[in-house]
Amino acid sequence: xxxxxxxxxxxxxxxxxxxxxxxxxxxxxxxxxxxxxxxxxxxxxxxxxxxxxxxxxxxxxxxxxxxxxxxxxxxxxxxxxxxxxxxxxxxxxxxx
Amino acid sequence: xxxxxxxxxxxxxxxxxxxxxxxxxxxxxxxxxxxxxxxxxxxxxxxxxxxxxxxxxxxxxxxxxxxxxxxxxxxxxxxxxxxxxxxxxxxxxxxxxxxxxxxxxxxxxxxxxxxxxxxxxxxxxxxxxxxx
Numbered sequence: 745x746x747x748x749x750x751x752x753x754x755x756x757x758x759x760x761x762x763x764x765x766x767x768x769x770x771x772x773x774x775x776x777x778x779x780x781x782x783x784x785x786x787x788x789x790x791x792x793x794x795x796x797x798x799x800x801x802x803x804x805x806x807x808x809x810x811x812x813x814x815x816x817x818x819x820x821x822x823x824x825x826x827x828x829x830x831x832x833x834x835x836x837x838x839x840x
Numbered sequence: 841x842x843x844x845x846x847x848x849x850x851x852x853x854x855x856x857x858x859x860x861x862x863x864x865x866x867x868x869x870x871x872x873x874x875x876x877x878x879x880x881x882x883x884x885x886x887x888x889x890x891x892x893x894x895x896x897x898x899x900x901x902x903x904x905x906x907x908x909x910x911x912x913x914x915x916x917x918x919x920x921x922x923x924x925x926x927x928x929x930x931x932x933x934x935x936x937x938x939x940x941x942x943x944x945x946x947x948x949x950x951x952x953x954x955x956x957x958x959x960x961x962x963x964x965x966x967x968x969x970x971x972x
Contacts, residue, residue, distance in 0.1 A: 767944070771914020773953070773961075774941045781946035789913070812911045813940055 748822045751802035757795050759783045761804065764818040771815060772796070843891055845881070848918055849898035849907060850958035853880055856895045859957050863935055864920075866893065893918075898959060907959045914940055916953050916963035925950040925966040 763778045776792050779785040799805035803822045850856035860866045866882040881892040922928045925943045929952050941953035950966045
């Protein structure tokens with residue numbers, strides 16, 4: 745789970761996830777356009793590509809080829825593990 | 841100095857001519873046979889003396905890998921201005937044009953990106969009126 749926390753510790757990577765929530769299945773160009781125009785993040789395309797690699801390493805983003813195109817999709821599963829571990833965990837003892 | 845020509849590298853000039861005129865609505869201006877290929881240019885409708893778009897054959901060995909790399913990352917090298925991106929998206933989609941990015945509001949501009957069927961991605965853009 746360390747890689748998930750490392751991935752979401754960075755504000756640019758959180759902005760990428762926000763934009764994939766807005767519309768799933770984006771090209772690198774679309775992600776870069778949204779970060780620049782909506783978030784004022786003017787990192788290079790190469791830097792954004794590296795952020796995507798980190799998100800993919802943590803399992804939060806998947807990229808799929810469709811013919812000549814490559815699109816990036818959000819994967820919420822690793823975040824659900826966080827919710828299951830702490831938010832939905834039942835206390836073992838009642839303090840009543 | 842002024843901008844006179846801009847080029848798109850196309851895999852088939854005849855197919856490109858059909859797509860850029862019949863689907864997109866540009867008007868053929870110059871068509872001169874040059875051996876295996878043609879000097880083929882288009883203008884915007886109603887702008888016969890405006891900037892010309894050259895449908896340039898992508899025969900140089902560097903052209904195809906260059907185009908493929910741009911397409912993979914979703915990058916359009918050419919952008920056309922439209923009055924209404926959402927209306928143009930609906931019109932082109934109904935004609936079977938494949939969009940890799942639907943109309944997207946980016947603040948100052950609304951854009952969409954489609955496949956020109958000749959190996960390129962093309963952006964259409966609608967500049968929003970800036971608040972006074």
